[in-house]
Amino acid sequence: MNELRKSLIALLTALVLVIVTACGSNAGNGGESGSGSTSESTNTGSAEAAKDTITVWTYPVYETYEADLKVLVDDFMKEHPNLTVKTEMLSWAEGPQKFDVALNAGNPPDLYFHAVDGAYASSGLELPIDSYLTPEIKNDYYPGTLELAQVQGVQYGLPLYQFQWGWGGNKRLLEEAGIDWQKIQKEGWTWSEFKAAAAKLTKKLPDGSTQYALTTDGTSLDFIELLTRNNGMPDALDENGKLQWNDNRILDTMTFIQDLMKSGYMPKETAALAPKKRTEMFYAGQTALISKAIPYYDVMIQNRNKDIDAGKVQGEKIDFVLLPVPHNDNAPAKAMMGAEGYLMFKQKKDQGEEHAKNAFLVMEALSGAKAGMASNQLVLPFVRDSQAKEFAGKELGQPANIEASKVMATTMQMPITLKLDNDTSAKMKQFKEQVVKPNMQALFAGEKTPDAILQDFVSKGKLIVGK
The missing domain is CATH 3.40.190.10 (Periplasmic binding protein-like II)
Structure with missing residues (x-):
């Protein structure tokens, strides 16, 4: 009987070891x-x-x-x-x-x-x-x-x-227009200075097409977020969860964008442009500047240039220039970083x-x-x-x-989302997706004025954000 008991104990011990080992192998899957x-x-x-x-x-x-x-x-x-x-x-x-x-x-x-x-x-x-x-x-x-x-x-x-999110430039096109890109990299530039540069960068090309000063995509909110940050508004809400895009600062920002569209500095089809198309236009020399651009474009374009030399890619080689986003003449420069x-x-x-x-x-x-x-x-x-x-x-x-x-x-401003609770962050995302995005596409397309959009921001902002 003792021998049988010993055999059963040994068998149970072995089974426990097998189970423990199996469980351990699945930890943290x-x-x-x-x-x-x-x-x-x-x-x-x-x-x-x-x-x-x-x-x-x-x-x-x-x-x-x-x-x-x-x-x-x-x-x-x-x-x-x-x-x-x-x-x-x-x-x-x-x-x-x-x-x-x-x-x-x-x-x-x-x-x-x-x-x-x-x-x-x-x-x-x-x-x-x-x-x-x-x-x-x-x-x-x-x-x-x-x-x-x-x-x-x-x-x-x-x-x-x-x-980092900024703007990117084609060095050749900037220098042909007499734009001191090195000074801009060091000192930044204002909206007025950018408009003066944009007038020089926009022109008709020999094939009849237009070289635009600036191109962005119309499917995301990057453009408006970069510009509002450089007009005293780090985001749609402040750190207390109060709506910011409901006063003259957002009106001035949208008016600035409207002026760029009316002046022909940006493509009239911006509302329909996808990010890929924007990049293709930059590679083709159809736009001197792109927004948004990340510093990694430097390495990506260097690799593209090598592929052009090797005959793997057709096109003109580009020297990429990283540039800060211009800021309102009465507001400090602020970089979009996280x-x-x-x-x-x-x-x-x-x-x-x-x-x-x-x-x-x-x-x-x-x-x-x-x-x-x-x-x-x-x-x-x-x-x-x-x-x-x-x-x-x-x-x-x-x-x-x-x-x-x-x-x-050095001009980085702490992202507002890091200071908001989850519920408030969700409301800001909802406001941007349901209100800001369609209105920005309407602004690009010339279908709504900045004043009409501001009224929409104020009324719908109260409903979604509540303050």
Whole structure:
């Protein structure tokens, strides 16, 4: 009987070990695999520390980011042989929806690449990381950069880089028109100065087509957001949630846009232009300036020029010039900037504090010194001192554009969305999508006047925002 009891105990013990091992192998699966590419790095090293799996969902931040990310993950795995890091590369088009589905189901990945968002924080699954930040990490970030990944003062992410939105120029066309683009990069320019330049940049080409001074797309809100920021309004609402786009400042901004359209400085078909078409016009020399432009255009256009030399692409080579957005003559220049990086989440079936600590270790590895390759590729200011040192002398952007990006960073204004609660942020998004977007297309098309649009903003703003 004793022998039978011993056999049963041994059998039960073995079964428990099998179950524990199986459960451990599924830890942190971050949802089912989607349409993006997936890679998994695994080490079977030391058994002293508990094994764990950390999932990372990210995007092709730049052309070679997937390959560069794999190097970072492999290096991390060598230093932490008890951890498995599973990465999935999402598409920009479908990734956000895939993540939202996973979050709503209570099974997000451990780490997700995105700007901080109040909606994520209110889900109850996004993890604040203040308790994991060491003095060394805090001191490594440049002043004001960590704050770009906070919501109402709570740290929810580690910035990988500071994104910038500006305008871009064709150096040849600017110089042919006598525009001192180097001065503009250093000192900025006013709306009056831009109008004077636009008159010189707009002309008929030999084939009968028009070279426009400026082209933007009519399908997004980037243009109005860039201009209002440079007219004393950082966003549609202020930091107290009060509607801002309801006074003479928004009227002046829309009147400025209307004047550009009436003067022929922008294409009359702007309302129907998609971002791709705007870029095609820039490449074809049909517009001297584009809005919005990001510093990464510098590297992208350098690569395009190489393809033209190699016979892979047809067209004229372009020297890209990064320019600040002009500001109202009576308002200071303000750059549209923010941060994107990694955010940390738990699942509905919380895996505990040790798992969260492991996720933060991965988060820091993907945001550290060598991760500065993102800022370097995107021609953006580094967010950490260690990153700047790591890539000193290896900059990919043209020196003038690198310096222009730094100058723009000095005029950065903290995004209003970081100071609003989730409900107020949602109201602002609703106001922009339902009221601002159709009115901007009507303004571009000449179907509504700035005064009529202002009345719409005031009346519908009260209904949606409430103040």
